[in-house]
Amino acid sequence: xxxxxxxxxxxxxxxxxxxxxxxxxxxxxxxxxxxxxxxxxxxxxxxxxxxxxxxxxxxxxxxxxxxxxxxxxxxxxxxxxxxxxxxxxxxxxxxxxxxxxxxxxxxxxxxxxxxxxxxxxxxxxxxxxxxxxxxxxxxxxxxxxxxxxxxxxxxxxxxxxxxxxxxxxxxxxxxxxxxxxxxxxxxxxxxxxxxxxxxxxxxxxxxxxxxxxxxxxxxxxxxxxxxxxxxxxxxxxxxxxxxxxxxxxxxxxxxxxxxxxxxxxxxxxxxxxxxxxxxxxxxxxxxxxxxxxxxxxxxxxxxxxxxxxxxxxxxxxxxxxxxxxxxxxxxxxxxxxxxxxxxxxxxxxxxxxxxxxxxxxxxxxxxxxxxxxxxxxxxxxxxxxxxxxxxxxxxxxxxxxxxxxxxxxxxxxxxxxxxxxxxxxxxxxxxxxxxxxxxxxxxxxxxxxxxxxxxxxxxxxxxxxxxxxxxxxxxxxxxxxxxxx
Amino acid sequence: xxxxxxxxxxxxxxxxxxxxxxxxxxxxxxxxxxxxxxxxxxxxxxxxxxxxxxxxxxxxxxxxxxxxxxxxxxxxxxxxxxxxxxxxxxxxxxxxxxxxxxxxxxxxxxxxxxxxxxxxxxxxxxxxxxxxxxxxxxxxxxxxxxxxxxxxxxxxxxxxxxxxxxxxxxxxxxxxxxxxxxxxxxxxxxxxxxxxxxxxxxxxxxxxxxxxxxxxxxxxxxxxxxxxxxxxxxxxxxxxxxxxxxxxxxxxxxxxxxxxxxxxxxxxxxxxxxxxxxxxxxxxxxxxxxxxxxxxxxxxxxxxxxxxxxxxxxxxxxxxx
Numbered sequence: 099x100x101x102x103x104x105x106x107x108x109x110x111x112x113x114x115x116x117x118x119x120x121x122x123x124x125x126x127x128x129x130x131x132x133x134x135x136x137x138x139x140x141x142x143x144x145x146x147x148x149x150x151x152x153x154x155x156x157x158x159x160x161x162x163x164x165x166x167x168x169x170x171x172x173x174x175x176x177x178x179x180x181x182x183x184x185x186x187x188x189x190x191x192x193x194x195x196x197x198x199x200x201x202x203x204x205x206x207x208x209x210x211x212x213x214x215x216x217x218x219x220x221x222x223x224x225x226x227x228x229x230x231x232x233x234x235x236x237x238x239x240x241x242x243x244x245x246x247x248x249x250x251x252x253x254x255x256x257x258x259x260x261x262x263x264x265x266x267x268x269x270x271x272x273x274x275x276x277x278x279x280x281x282x283x284x285x286x287x288x289x290x291x292x293x294x295x296x297x298x299x300x301x302x303x304x305x306x307x308x309x310x311x312x313x314x315x316x317x318x319x320x321x322x323x324x325x326x327x328x329x330x331x332x333x334x335x336x337x338x339x340x341x342x343x344x345x346x347x348x349x350x351x352x353x354x355x356x357x358x359x360x361x362x363x364x365x366x367x368x369x370x371x372x373x374x375x376x377x378x379x380x381x382x383x384x385x386x387x388x389x390x391x392x393x394x395x396x397x398x399x400x401x402x403x404x405x406x407x408x409x410x411x412x413x414x415x416x417x418x419x420x421x422x423x424x425x426x427x428x429x430x431x432x433x434x435x436x437x438x439x440x441x442x443x444x445x446x447x448x449x450x451x452x453x454x455x456x457x458x459x460x461x462x463x464x465x466x467x468x469x470x471x472x473x474x475x476x477x478x479x480x481x482x483x484x485x486x487x488x489x490x491x492x493x494x495x496x497x498x499x500x501x502x503x504x505x506x507x508x509x510x511x512x513x514x515x516x517x518x519x520x521x522x523x524x525x526x527x528x529x530x531x532x533x534x535x536x537x538x539x540x541x542x543x544x545x546x547x548x549x550x551x552x553x554x555x556x557x558x559x560x561x562x563x564x565x566x567x568x569x570x571x572x573x574x575x576x577x578x579x580x581x582x583x
Numbered sequence: 584x585x586x587x588x589x590x591x592x593x594x595x596x597x598x599x600x601x602x603x604x605x606x607x608x609x610x611x612x613x614x615x616x617x618x619x620x621x622x623x624x625x626x627x628x629x630x631x632x633x634x635x636x637x638x639x640x641x642x643x644x645x646x647x648x649x650x651x652x653x654x655x656x657x658x659x660x661x662x663x664x665x666x667x668x669x670x671x672x673x674x675x676x677x678x679x680x681x682x683x684x685x686x687x688x689x690x691x692x693x694x695x696x697x698x699x700x701x702x703x704x705x706x707x708x709x710x711x712x713x714x715x716x717x718x719x720x721x722x723x724x725x726x727x728x729x730x731x732x733x734x735x736x737x738x739x740x741x742x743x744x745x746x747x748x749x750x751x752x753x754x755x756x757x758x759x760x761x762x763x764x765x766x767x768x769x770x771x772x773x774x775x776x777x778x779x780x781x782x783x784x785x786x787x788x789x790x791x792x793x794x795x796x797x798x799x800x801x802x803x804x805x806x807x808x809x810x811x812x813x814x815x816x817x818x819x820x821x822x823x824x825x826x827x828x829x830x831x832x833x834x835x836x837x838x839x840x841x842x843x844x845x846x847x848x849x850x851x852x853x854x855x856x857x858x859x860x861x862x863x864x865x866x867x868x869x870x871x872x873x874x875x876x877x878x879x880x881x882x883x884x885x886x887x888x889x890x891x892x893x894x895x896x897x898x899x900x901x902x903x904x
Contacts, residue, residue, distance in 0.1 A: 241613075
C-alpha cells in the first residue's frame with residue numbers, strides 16, 4: 099500500500115476528519131479519525147512555578163476544566179510530596195462529582211439526546227439542543243437547565259466559579275467549607291438527584307426500553323471486543339479520583355493493575371504512516387494495529403470502560419441501574435453505543451454520592467492542607483468524564499517545572515475510535531460510494547466516545563463538522579463528503 | 584396586532600480558546616432561554632449547528648453584536664477576526680484571551696520555532712516527523728503567526744468583556760444594554776474601573792513585607808490582605824468586576840481582568856506596587872534587597888499570566904493588509 103499522509107486539518111471552525119482507506123480488492127482496509135489539538139501547554143508550562151499548573155492547565159478545556167484542574171492538583175500533591183488530609187479529599191470528591199453531573203448532562207442533552215430522541219429524519223441542521231428544547235417543551239427544557247444550574251452552584255460554592263475553579267493547591271484545597279456552604283450544597287444536591295432521575299427516565303423510556311435501540315447497540319458492526327482501562331477504588335468500585343489503574347481483558351478478567359505513577363510502563367504509543375496522531379496501546383500486550391481481541395493491545399477508556407473494569411457503584415440507586423445495564427447488554431459490554439447509557443447512570447451515582455458526602459462530618463473540617471515535603475516528580479491521574487487523564491510533571495529543587503506530559507482521554511481512545519469507524523465502514527461500505535446511513539451511524543459511534551471537542555476543535559458536541567474521505571490503495575482520493583462544514 | 588420588533592442579531596465566534604467563555608453561558612440556567620428568545624443567533628458553532636457561510640452571508644455590519652473569544656495565534660484566527668470585524672456593528676473581545684491574549688498568550692514566552700516543534704512534535708505523545716508538517720493545500724495546518732495576539736492587536740475592537748471566564752453578571756450587563764438599544768461608547772469595559780482590592784474583603788494595614796511567599800507554601804490569615812502577607816497578588820494592578828473571587832478562595836489574583844484604565848501594563852504596574860511596599864519601615868537604607876525577589880522564580884509567568892501579548896514586553900506589530 100502506498101504511504102498515505104493525511105495531515106491534521108483544521109479550518110476556521112475546526113473539524114474532524116474520517117479517512118477511509120480501501121485495499122486493492124475494494125475492501126475497507128483502514129479508517130482514521132482525526133482532530134487537531136492546538137495546545138502548546140506542554141511547552142509554555144515549562145519554567146512556570148509548579149503550583150500554578152492547576153490554574154494554567156484548567157484552560158486546556160473550558161468544557162472539562164475541573165478534570166484538568168484535579169489531575170494537575172493530584173500531580174502537584176505528588177510533586178511536592180504532600181498527600182492531602184481527609185477533609186480536602188472529601189471536598190475535592192464532592193466538587194468533582196458536581197462537575198461530573200455538570201459535564202455528563204451537557205453531553206447527554208447536547209450530544210446524545212438529539213441523535214436518540216429526535217426523529218431520525220430530523221434535518222441535521224436542527225439536531226441541536228435548542229431544537230431539542232422546542233421538542234421536549236420549553237418548560238421541560240427550562241427545568242433541565244434550572245436543575246443543572248444546581249451543579250454550577252455547587253462548583254461555585256466550592257471552587258469560586260463553575261468554569262476554571264480557584265480551588266485545589268498542592269497538598270489540599272485553599273478554602274474549606276462553612277456550615278452555610280454545606281447547607282447550601284445539601285439543598286442543591288436534592289435537585290441534582292432529581293435531575294439524574296429525570297435524565298435516566300428520559301433514557302430508559304426513549305432508548306433502553308426500546309428493542310430497536312438495543313438491537314442497534316448489539317449490531318456486530320458496532321461492537322468492539324477490546325481491553326478497557328480505568329481507575330478502580332476500594333472494593334473494585336467505580337472511582338473518579340482515587341485508586342489504581344486496572345486493565346481488563348476482552349473477556350472481562352483482570353489483565354493487570356498498577357499504580358498511576360507507573361503509567362509509562364504500561365502504555366505505549368504506535369505511529370502509523372498516514373497520521374501524526376499516535377495510537378496508544380498496552381505495552382505488555384503489543385500493537386497489532388486496529389484489531390479487536392485478546393492478542394491486540396488496543397484498549398478503551400471512558401464511561402463504558404469504567405463499567406467494564408469495575409464491579410459497580412457504592413450508591414444504591416446507581417447500582418440498581420448498573421445491574422440493569424449488565425443484564426441488558428452483558429458483561430463486559432462491548433457495545434460502543436452503550437457509552438451513552440453508562441454516562442447517564444454515572445450522573446445518578448455522582449448525584450447520590452454528593453448527598454452522602456454532604457452529611458459527612460469531616461466535610462466541614464478545618465484541616466485542609468498538608469505540609470509540603472521533598473520536591474521532585476508527580477503523576478496525577480483522574481477519571482475525566484471521557485476517561486483516564488494523565489498529568490505528569492517534573493520540577494527542579496525550587497519547584498520550577500522542567501517537564502510536562504499530558505495524555506488526554508481522546509488520545510487514549512484514538513485507537514478505539516478508529517477501530518469502531520473501520521469496523522462500521524467495512525460493514526457498510528462497498529465500492530467507491532459512501533451511502534447516506536454511513537454518516538449517521540459513524541457519527542453516532544464517534545459521538546459515543548465524546549472526543550473532547552472543546553479541547554481539540556473548539557466545538558461542542560452536537561455541532562462538530564465532519565469530513566469523510568475515501569482513498570484507494572494507491573492513496574488516491576476517490577471521493578469526499580462533508581457535513582456541517 | 585403589534586408588529587414584532589426585529590430581534591437583535593448575535594454571533595459568538597472563536598479564536599484560540601478553550602471555549603469556556605461561551606460554554607459558561609449554559610450556566611445562566613433557564614435564563615439562557617430568555618436570552619435566546621430575545622435575540623437571533625446567526626452563528627455560534629459551540630451551541631448550534633452553524634456554518635461559516637451563515638456568518639459570511641450576513642451583510643457587512645449586519646450583526647448587532649459579535650462576541651469573539653480566544654486569542655489570535657494562527658492565520659485562521661486572524662481571518663475569523665477580520666470577518667467578525669466586517670460583519671459586526673459591535674465587536675466585543677470576550678474573555679481574557681480576546682482582551683489580552685490570555686493563557687494561550689504564554690506561548691509568547693518561547694520562540695516561534697520552539698513553539699512549533701514542541702507543540703507538534705517534541706513530546707512523548709507526539710510523532711517525531713517534524714519535516715512532514717504540511718502548510719500547503721486544502722488540508723494544510725493553518726500557519727502559526729509566531730506569537731499570540733489579543734483581538735485589538737489585529738482588528739478594531741468596540742467593547743471588552745474581560746475575565747477567565749467573564750463573570751456572568753457582566754455578560755448579562757452587556758446583553759441587557761444591547762437588547763435595550765442603549766448607546767455603548769467605543770472602548771467600554773464591562774468590568775469595574777477600579778482595582779480588585781476595592782471588592783476584596785480582606786483588611787489592609789499598610790504593612791511592609793520582607794519576604795515573598797508562594798501561595799501554597801503558607802496558610803495565609805484569611806482576613807488579612809494577601810499581598811501584605813508576602814503573597815504576590817495582582818489585585819492592586821487589576822480591574823475589578825470579579826468580586827475578588829480568587830482572594831475569597833484564599834488564592835492571589837492572577838490578573839485575568841487586565842490592566843486598570845490609566846495603565847497599559849498591569850505587570851509593570853504590579854512590580855512597581857510590589858517595590859513600594861518592600862521593607863517600608865526598614866531604617867537601614869543600605870540593606871541588600873537583591874535576594875528578596877528570588878522566591879518568585881518566574882516573574883514573567885507571575886506578572887503576566889493572562890496579559891503577556893498586551894504587555895509592553897509581548898507586543899509586536901502585525902501586518903494589517
